[in-house]
Amino acid sequence: MLQRYKNILVPVDGSHESELAFKKAVAVAKRNGDDTNLYLVHVVDTRAFQNISSFDTAMVEQVTETAKKTMDGYANQAKEQGLKNISYSVEYGAPKAVIAKDLPEEKNIDLIMIGATGLNAVERLLIGSVTEYVTRTADCDVLVVRTDLENKPALNKKDKRK
Template sequence: MSAYRTVVVGTDGSESSLRAVARAGALAGACGATLVVACAHLPTEEDDRELSRARDVLGDEAYQVVGSTPAEETVRHAGEVASEAGAGDVRTVAVLGSPVEALLDVVRREDADLLVVGNRGLNGIRGRLLGSVPADATRRSACDVLVVHTTG
C-alpha cells in the first residue's frame, strides 16, 4: 500500500477539531501528502429558528460556523496549525453546507484517500441518538477515515 497522497481534515475552529488538524498535518507531512483543511458553514441568511433549534438539541456539539468570513478565518488559522505540525502542502476551503456533506464533497472533489476527523460527539448520548460528524463521515466515506482521539 502506498502512502496517502491527499488528506482532508475538517475543522469548526474548536480546540478539539484543531487537535485533529494537527494530527492530520503531522501525518500529511510524514507522507508527503497534500492536506486540505475544510470548514463547513451555514449561510448568514439561514433561518435563525432552525439554527437555534439545532443548538438547543446539540448543545456544545452544534454546528457553530455561520457565514463564509468566519469559515475562511477558521480554515486560515487551522492551516497555520497544520503547517506548524509538519504539513508541507496545505490548502484551505470553506464549504457551504452541513459538516458531513461538506467533508464528503471535499473528499470527492479532491480525490482524497484519507479523511481525518476528531472523535467529538461519538461518546455522548446525543451522538448515539442523533448521529455525529465522525460517525456519519466514517459510515459514508468512500476513502479511509482516521478518527483522532481529541476529547478527554
C-alpha cells in the same frame, strides 16, 4: 508495504477535537512526504439559517469571515511545521454530505482525519454525529482522532486548554 496518503482532508469547526485532528493530520502529512496535500475544510451548516425569519446575508458573511480567519491560522501553523501543500475552503451545506462525499470526490481524498466530536451537541443528539456518518459512508479511509499528539485521551476540559 507502508501506506502513503496523498490527499488528506481535515474538517475543522473550532472544537478542541477538530484541533487534535488537525495536529495529527499535520504529523501524518509530514511523514508521508512533500507530495502529500493537506486540505482543510470548514462547513457552514446552511440548515442553521433556514429557521431565521429575518435572514440576513450579513450574518452569513460574518460567519464566513470568522471561518476564513480560523482557516488562515491553521494553514499558517501547518506551513510553520514545514508542510508545503496546504489548502482550505469554507463550504456551505450539510456538513455530513460535504465531508463524507462531496469533497472526497472532488479532491480525490484518500484519508479523512476527523475529531471524535464537534461543537454541535444538539445536532448529535437529534440527528446523529457528523463523525459517525462520515465513518459509515465515506469511500476512503477515515481516522477518528480521540487523543493528542502523545496519544493521551483528551477527556477533561482542564487538559484541553493546554
